[in-house]
Amino acid sequence: MALPIRDEFELQTKARTPGAVGLLAYLPYLLAGAFFGVVAIRSEIASWYRIYEMFRFESFHMYGVIGSAVATAALSLWLLRKLGVKAPDGEPLRVRPADPGRYRYLLGGVVFGLGWGLVGACPGPIYALLGSGYAGALVILLGALLGTYVYGLVQRHLPH
Amino acid sequence: MDWLTQPWPWYVAGPLIGLTVPLLLLIGNRRFGISSSLRHVCAALGSRLPFFRYDWRAESWNLAFVLGIVLGGFVAGVLLTNPNPVQLNPQTAGALQQMGVSADSGFLPKELFSWQAVLSPAGFLFLLLGGFLIGFGARWAAGCTSGHSITGLAALQLPSLLATLGFFAGGLVAAHFILPWALGLLR
Numbered sequence: 001m002a003l004p005i006r007d008e009f010e011l012q013t014k015a016r017t018p019g020a021v022g023l024l025a026y027l028p029y030l031l032a033g034a035f036f037g038v039v040a041i042r043s044e045i046a047s048w049y050r051i052y053e054m055f056r057f058e059s060f061h062m063y064g065v066i067g068s069a070v071a072t073a074a075l076s077l078w079l080l081r082k083l084g085v086k087a088p089d090g091e092p093l094r095v096r097p098a099d100p101g102r103y104r105y106l107l108g109g110v111v112f113g114l115g116w117g118l119v120g121a122c123p124g125p126i127y128a129l130l131g132s133g134y135a136g137a138l139v140i141l142l143g144a145l146l147g148t149y150v151y152g153l154v155q156r157h158l159p160h
Numbered sequence: 161m162d163w164l165t166q167p168w169p170w171y172v173a174g175p176l177i178g179l180t181v182p183l184l185l186l187i188g189n190r191r192f193g194i195s196s197s198l199r200h201v202c203a204a205l206g207s208r209l210p211f212f213r214y215d216w217r218a219e220s221w222n223l224a225f226v227l228g229i230v231l232g233g234f235v236a237g238v239l240l241t242n243p244n245p246v247q248l249n250p251q252t253a254g255a256l257q258q259m260g261v262s263a264d265s266g267f268l269p270k271e272l273f274s275w276q277a278v279l280s281p282a283g284f285l286f287l288l289l290g291g292f293l294i295g296f297g298a299r300w301a302a303g304c305t306s307g308h309s310i311t312g313l314a315a316l317q318l319p320s321l322l323a324t325l326g327f328f329a330g331g332l333v334a335a336h337f338i339l340p341w342a343l344g345l346l347r
Binding site for chain 1 (some may be wrong): 167168169170171172173174175176177178179180181182183184185186187188189190191194195196197198199201202207209210211212213214215219220221222224225226227228229230231232233234235236237238242247248249251252255256263267268269271272273275277278284286287288289290291292293294295296297298299300301302303304305306308309310311312313314315316317319320322323324325326327328329330331332333334335336338339342
């Protein structure tokens, strides 16, 4: 059974035995995440207040953060390409392109934005707030998992 | 060492967040994105829906990454707590007070995030529903603010621009129209 909608991950038809991946291989990702988590809290992008302020256009902070993040990322991508840097496995570095479609991005985006504007946290900050010990973040995470699951349930009935 | 506990300005925080994109590429050619982790958790919990039947183990780097975010949140939020409340624009603070939300209760408003609020039926439902929209919308749009508004925009991918416009449109509607009404119900 194939997915009706093009997907970023390949459908698994047979159970695969996982190769023995050393736990150590996860360490760099764990540290990268910790770095991001610290920045999310210290920059206050994980604060409900900052998100509300942004949507009221009463502070430049969030726009500055997002704008300079995109600029830095774009510049880094350009530089890595220019220098011909390869991934550790020798493959060329590549930002996987998004699947084709219009409606899914606009409509899904609006639904996401509604949640973002209400609880004032997108997925990264949800995890960071969880680490900071906010019980509310656990409820948001639970809701997000439910939402993810229900999307999987009704996916084929939605425009993409 | 004040900088460890004091808020970082946008011109420090933004570039650091942007550097996550090349960092994950250099570590293992991975595309920076956070909401996929929610899908991997559903897959790992053994959902039999086709949408969750893929080799999530091949994507488990993403789970290590979000576990790291939780750790980082602990380090910055618990070990290196900023004792001061978020410094808001007085206009924003005024608008919040009109809606019955304190503008000085720390990192998050107590009216939504205190134990009392979280454990009240209405407060619990508010956060659960908000989270539901985030999870549902992120998968429908195949990404969230990190995957689209940072990574996708930086890679000049048009779908990410559409998604970002959607995020912002939804957020504006929520903050200006739904939130005042919902906060009225919560009080």
